[in-house]
Amino acid sequence: MGFGFPASVAETPLVDMGWGAIDKSKPVILVSGHNPATSTVVIDYLREHNLEDQVEVCGLCCTALETTRYSSKAKIVGPLSRALFFMRAGIADVIMTDEQCIRTDTPQEAAKVGSAVIACLDKAMYGLEDATEIDTDEIVRRMVDNKEQFAILDSIKAAEVAVKVAMEIAPQRKKGWLTEEEAIELAKKCTNCKMCEQVCPNLFNIGGGITEVAKGDFDLIRQQILQCIGCGKCEQECPNNVPIFKIMQTAASMETWKCRTGRGPVMDTEIRNVGAPITLGTIPGVIALVGCSNYPDIDDVADMVDEFAKRKYIVVLTGCAAMVAGMKKDKDGLTVYEKYPPDFAAGGVVNIGSCVSNAHISGAAIKIANIFAALPLRGNYEVMADYVLNRVGACGVAWGAMSQKAASIGTGFNRLGVPVVLGPHSSKYRRLFLSRKEEDDWKVMDARKREIVDTVEPAPEHLAYVCETKEKAMPMIAKLCIRRNDTPQGRAIKLNHYISLYRKYIGPGLPEDLHLFVRRDADIPLVYKKEVRAHLQEIGWQPREPIGLPTLIGTYPTKVPVDAVIH
Ligand code: SF4
Ligand code: SF4
Structure with missing residues (x-):
C-alpha cells in the first residue's frame, strides 16, 4: 500500500506490451529491475509537471509490472529475456536501473547506442560516479554534453534528471529499427x-x-x-x-501484446468463495506460474495458462511469467488476459504482480488455512504448511528460472507445502525434492481418529520436479494438485483432468500410477468409469478408506501436538 498500488480490485487495467507498443516519437525512459521506489517517482514527476503524455515510460522485468500498477499509461517492454534486445535497439533515451534482475553490461550496451544511464540504488552502481550530492542541472548538463553515466541514490533527484535528460537528448537521437x-x-x-x-x-x-x-x-x-x-x-x-x-x-519490432496489470493480494472475500471448493477438491487446483522466462519456447506459459484456465483451475501469475503469458494471441487475436476473467475464481487468470508479489500467492494459501480451519497466523508456520501440503490443491510452476532468486521462490513455496514443477533449464540448479512413489512412506496421522494410516497415495508425489517439456508438465501439474483431503467428487474431478491431460499430451491409455490415487469407486471419473474399473480389476486394486483429517503432525518428532490441527 506504500506506493498507493490498487488493492482489493480484481479487474485491473489491461496495458500494452511489446516493442511495438512504445511510442518512439516521444522521449523514452526505460526502468529496469525490481524496485518501484525508483520508477513511481518518475511518474509522480511527470504528473506534477503535466508531462505524462509527453514522455513515454516503459519497463523491463518486475519494475515494469510495478510501474504499470502505478500508471496504466506506462508500457511493458517484456520480460528479462527481452532486455538486451531492447537496449540494443536504442529506443530508450534514458535507462534507469535499480536492483536484482538487471544486466551487468547495461552501461556498456547503453553507451553503444547513446542511451543515458542512471543507476538508482546502491545495490548495483556499476562503478559509476555517485552524483547524489551534485546539483541537478549540473548532472543533466554532464549527461547531455559529455554522455556521462551516473549513480543517483536520491530517487526523486534521479527522476527529475531522467526526465530532463530524456527530453533534451530525444530530439537529437535517431531511434528506429534497421529497415x-x-x-x-x-x-x-x-x-x-x-x-x-x-x-x-x-x-x-x-x-x-x-x-x-x-x-x-x-x-x-x-x-x-x-x-x-x-x-x-x-x-x-x-x-x-x-x-x-x-x-x-x-x-x-511490430509485435504488441496485452498484459493485465498486477492486482496485489487476493481478497478475503474471494477466499471465502473458493476456499471450500479448493480444500474439497471441486475446484481442481490453484496453479501459480512464477519466475523468469528462461525456456526454449516462449509460448509454453501462455499454453499452460490457457489449458488450465479452460479446465476451471484458478491460474495466478507473477513476475516475467505474468508477462510472457500475454505474449501469445489466439486465432481471434486475444491474449489469455483478454480471454479469461481476472477473478480469483474457477477459470480466472490473475496477474498478482511482480516477483515480490509472490508473497500474496503464499498469502492466499495461508488465508485459506486461517479462514477455513481457523488456524492461528502467528508462530504457526509448521501447522500452516502441514495444512497446505495435505489439503490445499495448489501447484507452482517456475518454468524458466534465470536467477537463483527464481529457484529460491520455488523453494519458498515448497517450504509452505506447495509442490513446484520446474522447467527444462532448472535441472542445472541441482536441487529437487523427489519421491519414489512405490517405495516411500505415505503414512499420515488421521487426526480425528488419532491413528497413523498408510494411505499408499503419493499426494503430492514430489515437491520440486523438473519437466523437460510442457507436454510432460501438464499432466504432472494436474497430478500434483491431488490432496489426501479430496472428497470423492473432488478426487474424481482431479483424476478426470489427470487422465485427459495424460491422453492429450502423453499418449493413449491410462497413467501407470492411476491406481494409487483411486481410494474408492466413487473417486473414478464418470467418463472413464468403465475403462478404469477394468484396469483396476486387472491389477488387483483394493479399495481403501479416505482419511478424515490428514496431517503429518504426529508422524515425526515435533513439539506441535495433534490437537493443533483440529478445528
Ligand atoms: S552462422 Fe552466420 S551469424 Fe552465425 S556465427 Fe556464423 S556467420 Fe555469424
Ligand atoms: S538464446 Fe540463442 S539466439 Fe537467443 S541470444 Fe542466446 S544464443 Fe542468441
Missing part, C-alpha cells in the same frame, strides 16, 4: 558457419535464420526471436560480426 533492406544487406555477411548455433543454449539454427533473411525471408528469424532468451552469446561468437540482434529487432 528490411538494411537488415538483408547485413545478413549477407553470414557464412552459415554455425558458430552461433553451437553456443546458443537453445541450440537455435540462427545461421539458418540469418541466411533466410539474406534471401529476404524473415519468417524463421521471427520464430526464433520469440523463443530466444536474449543471452547474446550468438552475437559474441560470430566471426563475421553479423549484428544478429539488430536483424532480429527488425523482424520483431
Whole structure:
C-alpha cells in the first residue's frame, strides 16, 4: 500500500506490451529491475509537471509490472529475456536501473547506442560516479554534453534528471529499427558457419535464420526471436560480426501484446468463495506460474495458462511469467488476459504482480488455512504448511528460472507445502525434492481418529520436479494438485483432468500410477468409469478408506501436538 498500488480490485487495467507498443516519437525512459521506489517517482514527476503524455515510460522485468500498477499509461517492454534486445535497439533515451534482475553490461550496451544511464540504488552502481550530492542541472548538463553515466541514490533527484535528460537528448537521437533492406544487406555477411548455433543454449539454427533473411525471408528469424532468451552469446561468437540482434529487432519490432496489470493480494472475500471448493477438491487446483522466462519456447506459459484456465483451475501469475503469458494471441487475436476473467475464481487468470508479489500467492494459501480451519497466523508456520501440503490443491510452476532468486521462490513455496514443477533449464540448479512413489512412506496421522494410516497415495508425489517439456508438465501439474483431503467428487474431478491431460499430451491409455490415487469407486471419473474399473480389476486394486483429517503432525518428532490441527 506504500506506493498507493490498487488493492482489493480484481479487474485491473489491461496495458500494452511489446516493442511495438512504445511510442518512439516521444522521449523514452526505460526502468529496469525490481524496485518501484525508483520508477513511481518518475511518474509522480511527470504528473506534477503535466508531462505524462509527453514522455513515454516503459519497463523491463518486475519494475515494469510495478510501474504499470502505478500508471496504466506506462508500457511493458517484456520480460528479462527481452532486455538486451531492447537496449540494443536504442529506443530508450534514458535507462534507469535499480536492483536484482538487471544486466551487468547495461552501461556498456547503453553507451553503444547513446542511451543515458542512471543507476538508482546502491545495490548495483556499476562503478559509476555517485552524483547524489551534485546539483541537478549540473548532472543533466554532464549527461547531455559529455554522455556521462551516473549513480543517483536520491530517487526523486534521479527522476527529475531522467526526465530532463530524456527530453533534451530525444530530439537529437535517431531511434528506429534497421529497415528490411538494411537488415538483408547485413545478413549477407553470414557464412552459415554455425558458430552461433553451437553456443546458443537453445541450440537455435540462427545461421539458418540469418541466411533466410539474406534471401529476404524473415519468417524463421521471427520464430526464433520469440523463443530466444536474449543471452547474446550468438552475437559474441560470430566471426563475421553479423549484428544478429539488430536483424532480429527488425523482424520483431511490430509485435504488441496485452498484459493485465498486477492486482496485489487476493481478497478475503474471494477466499471465502473458493476456499471450500479448493480444500474439497471441486475446484481442481490453484496453479501459480512464477519466475523468469528462461525456456526454449516462449509460448509454453501462455499454453499452460490457457489449458488450465479452460479446465476451471484458478491460474495466478507473477513476475516475467505474468508477462510472457500475454505474449501469445489466439486465432481471434486475444491474449489469455483478454480471454479469461481476472477473478480469483474457477477459470480466472490473475496477474498478482511482480516477483515480490509472490508473497500474496503464499498469502492466499495461508488465508485459506486461517479462514477455513481457523488456524492461528502467528508462530504457526509448521501447522500452516502441514495444512497446505495435505489439503490445499495448489501447484507452482517456475518454468524458466534465470536467477537463483527464481529457484529460491520455488523453494519458498515448497517450504509452505506447495509442490513446484520446474522447467527444462532448472535441472542445472541441482536441487529437487523427489519421491519414489512405490517405495516411500505415505503414512499420515488421521487426526480425528488419532491413528497413523498408510494411505499408499503419493499426494503430492514430489515437491520440486523438473519437466523437460510442457507436454510432460501438464499432466504432472494436474497430478500434483491431488490432496489426501479430496472428497470423492473432488478426487474424481482431479483424476478426470489427470487422465485427459495424460491422453492429450502423453499418449493413449491410462497413467501407470492411476491406481494409487483411486481410494474408492466413487473417486473414478464418470467418463472413464468403465475403462478404469477394468484396469483396476486387472491389477488387483483394493479399495481403501479416505482419511478424515490428514496431517503429518504426529508422524515425526515435533513439539506441535495433534490437537493443533483440529478445528
Ligand atoms: S556465427 Fe555469424 S556467420 Fe556464423 S552462422 Fe552465425 S551469424 Fe552466420
Ligand atoms: S541470444 Fe537467443 S539466439 Fe542468441 S544464443 Fe542466446 S538464446 Fe540463442
